[in-house]
Amino acid sequence: MNNRSAFIWAAILAIILAGCWDQRLLKEHSLVLAIGYDRTNDEKILKTVTFPKSNRGGGQQSLPLNDSKVLSQTGDTVKYAENHMDQIIPEKFDNSKAKVIFLGKQLASHGIFPTLDSIYRDLRGPLNATLAVFDGKAKDALSAKTGESMLVSDVYSELLDSAEDAGITKNENVQSACPIILSEGKDLVLPYVSLKQDKLPNVKGLALFNGDRFTGTLNIKETSMFLILSDQKPKGTTLNLKISSDKKKHEKNFVNIAVRGNKRNIKVNVKNGQIHAKVNVKLEVEIDEYAIDHLNEEKEVKDLSRRIENKLNKIAKKTLAKMQEANNDSLGLGEKVQAYHHSTWKKNDWKKVYPEIPIEAAFHVKIIRHGIIN
Template sequence: MKSKLVICFNIICCSTFLFGCWDQTLLKDVTLIKAQAFDVGTDKNLIKTTISIIETDSNVKIPSGNVILSAEGASTRDTRTNLDEEVSSELFATKNQITLISSDLAKQGLYALLDANFRSPLSALSAKLVITDGKAGTILHTKPENTPLISDYLSDLIDSEEQMGVVPVVDLQRALTILYDDGKDLILPRLTILDGLVGAQIAGTALFNNNHMSGTLNTDQTSLLLLLGDNKKSAHRLTRKVHSFSSSSLYDYITADVMKAERSLKVARNDNNMFEVQIELTLKLNVIEYPANHLYKKQVIASLNEKLSKQLTEEANQILEILKESKCDYLGIGRQVQARYNSSWKSMNWKEVYPAIQMQANVKTEIETHGIIN
């Protein structure tokens, strides 16, 4: 009995030293930003920030729509301060789902726009990071059907294309890691606005040279680049023209899913002391559409493999040239040079050397399955 009394006494004493969280912030006291967009302001030296916050039904306290606000300032943090003056409670970006940046602004530099997000412990570092063709803020004004919240619509759109291997998986945290990497560059998804402001569409990717946007790729090129980059986390689907039948163009195309991709990348020096890069990519394919048929014939499979291999090899080498012209080292060639030729790395300006290196890709396709017919 005495021991029980001692235990109870200790519990009561200890409980007197328990306090609530001293730095807590209640949701009822803040306004949550769900999406944000950055554009060049009316003055080229100003930044325009557009945000989407949730409009709620006061009776049932559920999201019912978007409230779109904009403000200009000397920096992104300055625009946030100006936006705070337009709402009745403090703005928080802890639930931000997507950050949009116009291509015009991205060409000027990416880091300065994101510095405030990187420094704040309350930022949502898992938010998607996307470049827009045209005004980024305008996309937040689009009215997609059956999706009341623009932040959910854009986030789901990017998610679905990431899963299909059409765009890379990049959030604020991953972007920061690559921005500080001297041996690798960033690529980001690109969005364009649909006519009539009914929604947005994936346009491909934006290429970056260090901190600045320096080029673009379309969706087909991006999907192939991700395969060249040994991306194994996404599905990939390829549609290519392999015939020129006069009867109907519907019979000219083949669509296949990549079942497995095997890639090797080798960096070496030649006799002229120049770096050479050789990429070998083998794609195991499952044909999911081929109206021309006769896939049961070995000679048809062999012919298709030959055509696809040649076509994809040409496309891959065109992509490598675009990367060099844009000084975008997405494949991380610099990382390998830094690791294997460190003494040379320290004495060179990699961004000057990179466009001059020799890069060659060879893509081989192997059709393994083709559905339940033939």
């Protein structure tokens, strides 16, 4: 081989074997899969993380798949708490693969943006991690019971995904939450989670925000109503409604419906400087359960549709009232005022005006299927 050929091969091998300048070896990092942030009584940040236990001791026996560590550290800021963590374990923490981030109730009530700020400024921040508010301390959320082969991060990730599919919550990740928090005409909602007495995770509904502050909650039925009013079109939404109270048999006072189609229209009108909003919803529903029967008769179907409409209007009224009480405009009415009535928008402080404006909801229900048994 002549000198020129040797030089060419040496150059090619140098390129192939050079590697990446910013490589991060897995053996040198602890992959954080779930994070919790709390506010302490002395106004510091308590950060809690869970990460799989390593099996570098060289033993023959492998660790259980769900075997993980939980570590907490306090600091004046998020980064300060992270620095404390790096000082007490040999590996460096890698937050980029986190699946879920919990915000403790106390911290969320004081504002979540300062906590999320460190993630937005980090090149490898976990932007895809699902955000949720925990009813209590986020640290406790990471002590939930899990199955024999599941990490706590997987339990929460799958729970929140299935809850969203069932129409009982609305998920946002770190990245999608940012523009909503910074918006002047729309507010954020996040899943609201707790632990049962047996330490099993439980989705309670939605946490309502005003800006970046947690200000109220919606229960499961109100959350399903919010998803309908906000035109989210969840595929698995079902509602159990009490449509009467005069039947001798208790179960005959109820109907269970499954939403199969919905069209929503919001109208925001301004007259003499006064803002009024109306949400019109057309629902196509299937009757999943109705003990009274006789749905082969058109008169009975129309009567049932009317009863369902009345009940949905009442739930919508209560849901909207709770949202206004929390000063949470997650329907984006402010965006419509800003876009179509800009002079009115400029004259008013929306955060002061929104809780007082009349918001009306009107439902029109069409029963498209009532099962193979009438």
